[in-house]
Amino acid sequence: MNGSAPLPRGRRPRDLEPLFKVLVAAAIAVPLLVFVLYPLVHILGRSFQTPDGLGLANYAAVMGTQRFMRLVYNSFEVTVVTTVITVVLAYGFAYAVQRTCMPLKNLFRLIALIPLFAPSLVQAQGLVLMLGRNGLVNRTLGTDFSIYGYWGIVISSVLYVFPYAFLIFSASLALADNRLYESSRILGAGPLRTFWTVTLPSTRFALIASTFVVFTLVITDFGNPMVVGGDYSVLATEVYNQVIGQANFELGTVIGMVLLAPVAVAVAFEKWINRRSHAQISEGSQPLSVRPNPLRDRVFTAYSALICLAILSVVGIVIFASFTHLWPYRMEFSLRHYRFDVQGGIQPLWNSITIGLMAAGVGVVAAGLAAYVTEKFRTVLDSPLYFLCIVPAAVPGMVLGLGYILAFNAPGNPIYPLYGTLFLIAICNVYYYHAQGFLIASTSMKQISHTFDEASSTLGATFLRTMRKVTLPLMWPTLVGVAVFFFMRSMVTLSAVIFLITPSTQVAAVSVLFLEDRGAVNQAAAFSVCIMAVVVAVLIVARLVLNFFGHRHISLIR
Amino acid sequence: MTLDIQNVTKRFGELKALDDVSISIANGSLVCFLGPSGCGKTTLLRVVAGLELHDQGKLVLDGQDLSLVPARNRNFGVVFQSYSLFPNMTIAANVAYGLECRNWPRKEIALRVEEMLSLVHLNDQARKYPHQLSGGQQQRIALARALAPKPAVLLLDEPLSALDAKVREELRVEIRMLQQRLGITTIMVTHDQEEALTMADNVVVMRDGRVMQSGTPMELYRRPSNRFVAEFIGWMNIVPADMGLPFPENGRPAGSHPLVLGIRPEDIQLLAEQDALCLLQATVDQVTRLGNLTRVRLRISENGASSREVRIMAEIQGMGEGLEVGMNRCISVAGESVRVLEWR
Numbered sequence A: 001m002n003g004s005a006p007l008p009r010g011r012r013p014r015d016l017e018p019l020f021k022v023l024v025a026a027a028i029a030v031p032l033l034v035f036v037l038y039p040l041v042h043i044l045g046r047s048f049q050t051p052d053g054l055g056l057a058n059y060a061a062v063m064g065t066q067r068f069m070r071l072v073y074n075s076f077e078v079t080v081v082t083t084v085i086t087v088v089l090a091y092g093f094a095y096a097v098q099r100t101c102m103p104l105k106n107l108f109r110l111i112a113l114i115p116l117f118a119p120s121l122v123q124a125q126g127l128v129l130m131l132g133r134n135g136l137v138n139r140t141l142g143t144d145f146s147i148y149g150y151w152g153i154v155i156s157s158v159l160y161v162f163p164y165a166f167l168i169f170s171a172s173l174a175l176a177d178n179r180l181y182e183s184s185r186i187l188g189a190g191p192l193r194t195f196w197t198v199t200l201p202s203t204r205f206a207l208i209a210s211t212f213v214v215f216t217l218v219i220t221d222f223g224n225p226m227v228v229g230g231d232y233s234v235l236a237t238e239v240y241n242q243v244i245g246q247a248n249f250e251l252g253t254v255i256g257m258v259l260l261a262p263v264a265v266a267v268a269f270e271k272w273i274n275r276r277s278h279a280q281i282s283e284g285s286q287p288l289s290v291r292p293n294p295l296r297d298r299v300f301t302a303y304s305a306l307i308c309l310a311i312l313s314v315v316g317i318v319i320f321a322s323f324t325h326l327w328p329y330r331m332e333f334s335l336r337h338y339r340f341d342v343q344g345g346i347q348p349l350w351n352s353i354t355i356g357l358m359a360a361g362v363g364v365v366a367a368g369l370a371a372y373v374t375e376k377f378r379t380v381l382d383s384p385l386y387f388l389c390i391v392p393a394a395v396p397g398m399v400l401g402l403g404y405i406l407a408f409n410a411p412g413n414p415i416y417p418l419y420g421t422l423f424l425i426a427i428c429n430v431y432y433y434h435a436q437g438f439l440i441a442s443t444s445m446k447q448i449s450h451t452f453d454e455a456s457s458t459l460g461a462t463f464l465r466t467m468r469k470v471t472l473p474l475m476w477p478t479l480v481g482v483a484v485f486f487f488m489r490s491m492v493t494l495s496a497v498i499f500l501i502t503p504s505t506q507v508a509a510v511s512v513l514f515l516e517d518r519g520a521v522n523q524a525a526a527f528s529v530c531i532m533a534v535v536v537a538v539l540i541v542a543r544l545v546l547n548f549f550g551h552r553h554i555s556l557i558r
Numbered sequence B: 001m002t003l004d005i006q007n008v009t010k011r012f013g014e015l016k017a018l019d020d021v022s023i024s025i026a027n028g029s030l031v032c033f034l035g036p037s038g039c040g041k042t043t044l045l046r047v048v049a050g051l052e053l054h055d056q057g058k059l060v061l062d063g064q065d066l067s068l069v070p071a072r073n074r075n076f077g078v079v080f081q082s083y084s085l086f087p088n089m090t091i092a093a094n095v096a097y098g099l100e101c102r103n104w105p106r107k108e109i110a111l112r113v114e115e116m117l118s119l120v121h122l123n124d125q126a127r128k129y130p131h132q133l134s135g136g137q138q139q140r141i142a143l144a145r146a147l148a149p150k151p152a153v154l155l156l157d158e159p160l161s162a163l164d165a166k167v168r169e170e171l172r173v174e175i176r177m178l179q180q181r182l183g184i185t186t187i188m189v190t191h192d193q194e195e196a197l198t199m200a201d202n203v204v205v206m207r208d209g210r211v212m213q214s215g216t217p218m219e220l221y222r223r224p225s226n227r228f229v230a231e232f233i234g235w236m237n238i239v240p241a242d243m244g245l246p247f248p249e250n251g252r253p254a255g256s257h258p259l260v261l262g263i264r265p266e267d268i269q270l271l272a273e274q275d276a277l278c279l280l281q282a283t284v285d286q287v288t289r290l291g292n293l294t295r296v297r298l299r300i301s302e303n304g305a306s307s308r309e310v311r312i313m314a315e316i317q318g319m320g321e322g323l324e325v326g327m328n329r330c331i332s333v334a335g336e337s338v339r340v341l342e343w344r
């Protein structure tokens, strides 16, 4: 029997698939151009716009002042100090989790990640409740101590960025080649020497990466400095004050540009380092076996407990305060702050959830498709598209948000109908966090062997069928992770959305800031608690779903 | 289906992975691409499959130029070294995949899947997932999946190299039987010469992106046309032509004389020192007895004009009683069993 069928003759002429792929790649690039590059170009243009045409007058006006130099100095002072402290503390903590026989590791790990579930200013909130002028300490001890200012910002920022640094170190310290440690031990090196000669060098990429990630997060953060900064102004708060306080967009954009520069440099450097950090573990590597060492284990347990205590107390006091009648005067239990009888009521929380869901949906499609196209299509547009996809990592949230106002709040603009809607806020969040979402998706796509695509196409499948039948079914757990990522960040972010909210599109994290600003600390706390509760609930549900389908290894917390 | 590969060239940047390759594959035959690692076998197979686009040349199937037909429309069945069964689908769904792509009716798909699974003796595994099967079983399913849509040509890229020796042996026989029963034109890539010689109707020996020689296994063994093929397939003694050994005159380019000769070990006769047929005097260097066969390494004492020491391997039937290291022996060989590998 010879069952060979002749070639389908009708389809002989030129294949349209390559053309189609280029078109799809171009189509994917369009929203990135519209929602990332266009606002950036706009904000850049605006910073050069003066009453007498284009020029450097705005820059001159800002940079010439004593105040500006002060702001730059303050920003860098806070950021550098915070970065150093965080990197050291987080390294130690990650070391405790990965390289010692400390008990309750998973609990410690979970506690360290709590700040990721909370609005980004929760640390400042906690500090104010505890150490502010009307804080618990002053109230009970009768002192007149004030946390506002430099140290307030540093402490709250350290707590805010701690989990990001911890995740990077933890991933890096989890990889180790046992053979190196064994040979070091055989050569007679003590633990300290082994640490300096083996452990530290093998985590150097993580050290560099986390330094830049922390630097970027701190210098662009504005929630914590707003709440606990007092008179100590930094660049990020200045952008806010210029734009919202004095409606001075030009100066706001100039300072935004000043903020963009170091962030762009840091991100570019971090990506560059990341590229050459692959394949540290060679084939035949053996996983590290950590042996108990009572003294070391006890020291690291105590250290980790202290860190966890600090994180827990700051978050805990916020939760606690939300249930008191009137902090710190009447400490009896009360649920009255959960009535949300403030202006706008509970609506901001619903708005946040709606935005989070929309961002999750749009984000999964945008980041997932972009990853699919750059990984699988192999068109000439691969490199430019990849670049566009990770550019957002270098853009401070406030700058992107400001760009949105300047670019889209113009009646003639095609995007204008979206202006002032929850949807545009969701879009802003999607593109603000696009780089990370994209990288999560494309890393996992890389792990799906090319031969599946090839097998599928030799069997006669179009790439659409391959995507539907093979790639998507293999990718969905990761895509759930990407969706959760966008949801989580949308719930807690402040900086990207601060300029986009209107009274009807108020979001919960901004409510926290406004209430805090008005001194309504209890209600602010209640809002924070609701945000955390929603995020944690979503994480738990997603975890259960993934575990049910046997995908325990997909991590949801990033 | 006859497949003609005509002057195909493929570059990866500077590297010429395929250099002017021309091969003609007869309907219903099994052809092996054989060669050392990196010689371009996989690249050639991928070009044929449409997974890689060649820079120059033509692929012609039954008179029809395939060059611009994308992989999914070529109707070639491909089996990859790594099985590459879709992990999210059952075995049955994997086999049905190509049929669904061709919009077969459900009923016929079910029948065909049944038929294909029984062809590879795995009917009882239909509901399982790939990771629940052994490597050999997975590769059989991959074969069934590739054959299900009645492909014009079957392409196999080292289908057996990930399997252990025993399974490999079984599958070799099974693939060959299936191929002959279905009469399907097949290309198989391998770097294992035993595999190529036992399975193929024709073998194409490749090196550095070029075809060194193609022919039946017997032709390649008996009449290697160059030194590379001679050494790549089986063992061959390579000796200078000026030692006084006879060689066949046929195929001699005008005005040239032979430079290098090749002689298979089993063609060498070892005689007593004073034999009349003696061509060369040699000393026994090493004797390896393999039971039914004895391998003797000899050192040629006086080898004509060349002053290099020459060693020759001979294989003689039986135990080779009386042969001992240090003995002098006389070498003889029939002129027609000598190959001239280089002329000058």
Ligand SMILES: Nc1ncnc2c1ncn2[C@@H]1O[C@H](COP(=O)(O)OP(=O)(O)OP(=O)(O)O)[C@@H](O)[C@H]1O
Pocket: B012, B015, B017, B035, B036, B037, B038, B039, B040, B041, B042, B043, B044, B191
């Ligand atoms: N996608 C590619 N890009 C660049 N070079 C390639 C690519 N694919 C193959 N090559 C190169 O082309 C040459 C031939 O490769 P090919 O995979 O065809 O060899 P092979 O004969 O199949 O070897 P093996 O037996 O190791 O599988 C090699 O030098 C290889 O490095």
Ligand SMILES: [Mg+2]
Pocket: B041, B042, B043
């Ligand atoms: Mg190969």
